[in-house]
Amino acid sequence: MKKIILMGRSESGKTTLRQALKGNVISYHKTQYINHFDVVIDTPGEYAQTAHLGRALALYAYEADVVGLLLSATEPYSLYPPCVAACCTRPVIGIVTQIDHKNADPEQAESWLQLAGCSPIFRVSSYSGEGIWQILNYLKEPGDQLPWETQQEAEQPREILSDKCGPVLS
Ligand SMILES: Nc1nc2c(ncn2[C@@H]2O[C@H](COP(=O)(O)OP(=O)(O)OP(=O)(O)O)[C@@H](O)[C@H]2O)c(=O)[nH]1
């Protein structure tokens, strides 16, 4: 799998998405440091919100194959400047999170990620699992095997998939 680094402000859903991508049981965990010993690098939201800490994100982007910028569908604003993706030497994808939320406005979040230069853009809910398999398919490399072969199999509820196949990423 390509290694992805997740960036976004605090509460945008990075840690929950990491758990969903790995097929883990979802539990709350406040991120206080960068965990980079994995195919999903999780970062603290404060690093995206504080200029001098942001330098750590720039450095850790070199540890990854893909940068994922997260924006919750519930956000009333975006942290990302126009065309910020052009500063990065890696592909920068956009991830609209929390699309299941009752106040979600995924179109608005997606348009902000487009403005930031992200491509492609995924819409996900780590709670329902919607959109998770599309990200995993994007990260798949030749030789990687995912627990599904068709879209129909991929869209089965995640508990069924993980019963059948165990965690997706190790
Ligand atoms: N409704 C809904 N809530 C979500 C989803 N993903 C995350 N949340 C909630 O959003 C809150 C923040 O999630 P985290 O994954 O901890 O956010 P984070 O970006 O890792 O935050 P920091 O570690 O502070 O940077 C938690 O209360 C989650 O339960 C989702 O897909 N849907």
Ligand SMILES: [Mg+2]
């Ligand atoms: Mg976190």
